[in-house]
Amino acid sequence: MAAAAVAVLLGAGCSVNVSSGGSVGKDEVAKQAKTALGEQVGQEPDSVTCEDDLKAEKGATVRCELTSDGKKLGLTATTTSVEDGKAQIGFKVDDLPGEGASTTPPEPTGTPDDAAGAPAVDKAEVARQGKAALAAQTGRQPDALACKEDLPARAGATVRCQLAADGEQYGVTVTAKSVTGGTVQMDFKVDDAPGG
Incomplete structure (x- = not known):
């Protein structure tokens, strides 16, 4: 795709x-x-x-x-x-609607080389950005995009996501291309064949 x-x-x-x-x-x-x-x-x-x-x-x-x-x-x-x-x-x-004040607030974001609690892009945000980027490139919105884990904020880090489009499921590899001043540049690569 x-x-x-x-x-x-x-x-x-x-x-x-x-x-x-x-x-x-x-x-x-x-x-x-x-x-x-x-x-x-x-x-x-x-x-x-x-x-x-x-x-x-x-x-x-x-x-x-x-x-x-x-x-x-x-x-x-x-x-x-x-x-x-x-x-x-x-x-x-919050990742989900209704996560109230009972949840633990997130730690302040540190630098990418911060050993304890290294920052990451939230999986819901990765999926949201992926949907927007793929829609901009293909001209139509995917049916759904879900990621299983957060994307570590370090160059070369990857996570796998699942894309639903036209009744098919495709695997998506998300790669952090670069991290500059707290901004992560992400690349989304959809598998050539469904099922991933």
């Missing part, structure tokens, strides 16, 4: 001036989340609401909820660093 390449951020991020109170207001966090996610996926969510203000301390988190195309998804905003009065915030959308 087709091979396609696409870049995906390891969780969108932004930089915000910190108020004298040492936190970022929940409305500002929501606003920044909308902007950052819009830049990441090419379309801003319809709305984002956050439960509380986000403390300007590294590792601090706050839970938010985004609405997009009528679907609600949980979102975790994490302060990844604070420097010169600016808080760097990372945003991680």
Whole structure:
């Protein structure tokens, strides 16, 4: 079928001036989340609401909820660093709708060579990006694309996914071509024959 390449951020991020109170207001966090996610996926969510203000301390988190195309998804905003009065915030959308605050918030994204908890592109995000890339290349949306595991954020890493199109199942090999500043360039190669 087709091979396609696409870049995906390891969780969108932004930089915000910190108020004298040492936190970022929940409305500002929501606003920044909308902007950052819009830049990441090419379309801003319809709305984002956050439960509380986000403390300007590294590792601090706050839970938010985004609405997009009528679907609600949980979102975790994490302060990844604070420097010169600016808080760097990372945003991680839940894999599935309804993953509530009872789930453990994700660790802040580290560098790709970080031995403990090395970053990876979430399997749902890999599948979403793959569908979009293959649709752009072939001119039509695949019926479904599912990946069994996250894609490690290191050049040369691969995962296998399953593509459904025209009633057939195809294997897809996803390769991380390069990792630059937290952005993973991915390549999608669909097997020549169905069944993979």
